[in-house]
Amino acid sequence: MESPTPVIVAIDGPSGTGKSSTSKAVATQLGLSYLDTGAQYRAITWWMVSNGIDIDDPAEIAAAAGKPEIVSGTDPQGPTITVDGVDVAGPIRTQEVTSKVSAVSAVSEVRARITELQRSIAASAEQGIVVEGRDIGTTVLPDADLKIFLTASPEARAARRSGELKGSDVHSTREALIKRDAADSSRKTSPLAKAGDAVEVDTTELTLAQVIECVVTLVEEKRAGK
Numbered sequence: 748m749e750s751p752t753p754v755i756v757a758i759d760g761p762s763g764t765g766k767s768s769t770s771k772a773v774a775t776q777l778g779l780s781y782l783d784t785g786a787q788y789r790a791i792t793w794w795m796v797s798n799g800i801d802i803d804d805p806a807e808i809a810a811a812a813g814k815p816e817i818v819s820g821t822d823p824q825g826p827t828i829t830v831d832g833v834d835v836a837g838p839i840r841t842q843e844v845t846s847k848v849s850a851v852s853a854v855s856e857v858r859a860r861i862t863e864l865q866r867s868i869a870a871s872a873e874q875g876i877v878v879e880g881r882d883i884g885t886t887v888l889p890d891a892d893l894k895i896f897l898t899a900s901p902e903a904r905a906a907r908r909s910g911e912l913k914g915s916d917v918h919s920t921r922e923a924l925i926k927r928d929a930a931d932s933s934r935k936t937s938p939l940a941k942a943g944d945a946v947e948v949d950t951t952e953l954t955l956a957q958v959i960e961c962v963v964t965l966v967e968e969k970r971a972g973k
């Protein structure tokens with residue numbers, strides 16, 4: 748039997764809308780690769796912090812942007828991320844990295860480097876790939892076969908995140924999410940934005956299983972040529 752043509756799916760949206768959980772499950776169900784582009788921006792931020800780069804100085808960040816080697820593993824059931832051969836899956840999720848990643852990802856030299864990496868990973872995915880982030884549909888893969896833009900109310904997103912981060916209160920989690928989205932949406936180079944041809948899915952009142960089913964159906968319809 749002929750194998751289906753590779754399909755490229757772009758999933759964007761603000762923090763905590765369910766991009767990672769949805770993308771991993773959709774890629775697993777459909778036998779596709781998976782790329783978490785937020786992890787790449789977190790990894791380069793972790794390297795900057797670990798190497799004493801001044802995060803408040805865009806010129807210093809730009810000058811260092813080409814130095815770390817970032818490698819992403821794209822198995823949706825076990826995605827990996829290394830910097831110069833070091834597994835950074837844990838360290839990139841710290842509060843320190845989360846609070847600094849928007850400043851690092853706003854620097855155009857950083858975006859150019861990471862965007863090139865993302866395009867080469869997508870191009871080499873034999874069965875196709877689900878790529879999630881903030882600018883995948885608008886900038887990284889503007890010719891993706893399917894573009895999804897996930898949204899959810901700040902309250903729903905904060906409640907989801909607070910459930911993950913034991914001991915954090917919903918109010919401060921909500922404020923932190925809003926602040927990061929504002930920074931990501933207002934930067935000059937490829938801000939967080941919905942592509943004109945993306946399908947918007949508001950997940951506020953949906954369970955994760957419902958969102959996954961919705962996206963799988965959209966991919967299957969695309970593949971069937973509807």
Ligand SMILES: Nc1ncnc2c1ncn2[C@@H]1O[C@H](COP(=O)(O)OP(=O)(O)OP(=O)(O)O)[C@@H](O)[C@H]1O
Nearest residue numbers: 761762763764765766767768907911950953954955
């Ligand atoms: N529809 C949903 N209903 C309830 N919980 C959900 C839903 N979607 C995702 N979640 C939960 O919300 C949390 C955040 O989801 P996830 O990490 O997938 O979001 P994200 O958009 O990738 O966030 P970020 O951009 O910050 O990495 C996870 O604990 C996940 O299990």
Ligand SMILES: Nc1ccn([C@@H]2O[C@H](COP(=O)(O)O)[C@@H](O)[C@H]2O)c(=O)n1
Nearest residue numbers: 784785786788848849852880881882931
């Ligand atoms: N395509 C992308 C993806 C992410 N970013 C930046 O990385 C931060 C972390 O993303 P998470 O998905 O892991 O929360 C995010 O806040 C952005 O600053 C990006 O710029 N472009």
